[in-house]
Amino acid sequence: MTYLTDKHRTPGFTLLAGVLAAAVIGLSGCDATMPKMGASKGNTVTGAAGGETAENANSALESCDETLGTLAVVEDQSAPWWATYRHRYPTLGTTVPVLRMMIQQSNCFVVVERGRAMNNMMQERALMNSGEMRQGSNFGKGQMVAADYTMNPSIQFSAKGTGGVKGIVGGLFGSVAGALAGGLKSNEAATTLLLVDNRSGVQISAAVGNAKNFDYNLFGGLFGGGAFGGAGAFSNTPEGKVVTAAFADSYNQMVGALRNYKAQSVKGGLGKGGRLKVGQ
Numbered sequence: 001m002t003y004l005t006d007k008h009r010t011p012g013f014t015l016l017a018g019v020l021a022a023a024v025i026g027l028s029g030c031d032a033t034m035p036k037m038g039a040s041k042g043n044t045v046t047g048a049a050g051g052e053t054a055e056n057a058n059s060a061l062e063s064c065d066e067t068l069g070t071l072a073v074v075e076d077q078s079a080p081w082w083a084t085y086r087h088r089y090p091t092l093g094t095t096v097p098v099l100r101m102m103i104q105q106s107n108c109f110v111v112v113e114r115g116r117a118m119n120n121m122m123q124e125r126a127l128m129n130s131g132e133m134r135q136g137s138n139f140g141k142g143q144m145v146a147a148d149y150t151m152n153p154s155i156q157f158s159a160k161g162t163g164g165v166k167g168i169v170g171g172l173f174g175s176v177a178g179a180l181a182g183g184l185k186s187n188e189a190a191t192t193l194l195l196v197d198n199r200s201g202v203q204i205s206a207a208v209g210n211a212k213n214f215d216y217n218l219f220g221g222l223f224g225g226g227a228f229g230g231a232g233a234f235s236n237t238p239e240g241k242v243v244t245a246a247f248a249d250s251y252n253q254m255v256g257a258l259r260n261y262k263a264q265s266v267k268g269g270l271g272k273g274g275r276l277k278v279g280q
Contacts (some may be wrong), residue, residue: 054105227238
């Protein structure tokens with residue numbers, strides 16, 4: 001194990017470390033390891049939802065006084081972005097659960113099941129029809145709620161270590177400071193949400209969001225993690241937090257647009273030829 005020697009504890013080194021710390025905090029906007037959701041600062045998505053109530057929800061998440069309809073979240077796992085996402089972050093799973101909780105916390109939509117749990121729902125109905133269930137189980141027809149809308153999420157861009165300040169700090173304070181700052185890296189993500197009306201097939205809304213945070217590994221470049229032990233492990237922020245923050249930013253922007261929603265119209269009616277006529 002490498003220890004901090006008296007040579008390293010000189011007044012000049014102490015002053016340099018202090019100046020560097022101030023510079024790093026200023027450059028990072030004081031959000032080390034905390035994802036920045038668009039222009040808002042917050043702890044991405046947390047807490048719980050029960051009906052129209054929410055517990056410990058992020059105060060930066062938009063909410064609605066009036067629910068706009070029922071909604072199903074469908075993730076297209078055959079799309080190219082999904083393969084890239086799973087290859088880059090194999091420990092991260094589907095984006096659907098956190099999106100569904102976020103949507104329910106906002107009270108803007110009532111979320112209905114259209115994923116794999118539908119198999120269990122249909123299994124219960126099959127058991128009812130087979131006569132295996134007790135009387136009064138009440139799994140008859142006509143009880144399921146229709147989904148007015150479908151939300152389709154996608155990740156446009158997500159990368160770890162997209163930038164740092166080693167060059168900036170090194171140029172200002174020299175090679176030692178550059179080594180100290182070598183472990184400050186940014187993580188970024190950009191996401192898209194599409195909202196489709198299930199009855200007409202018309203896209204109601206689309207929104208793009210982004211998030212960014214910084215990982216700190218300030219002393220790894222100089223001491224190799226020896227003097228400060230677990231500095232490297234401590235500084236690694238889970239990539240999922242950045243992706244979640246980006247989706248929260250997308251959703252906030254979508255809710256903002258829906259508050260001022262005005263239906264598009266085409267003279268003559270939607271899907272009846274349009275206005276861009278083709279010559280003979």
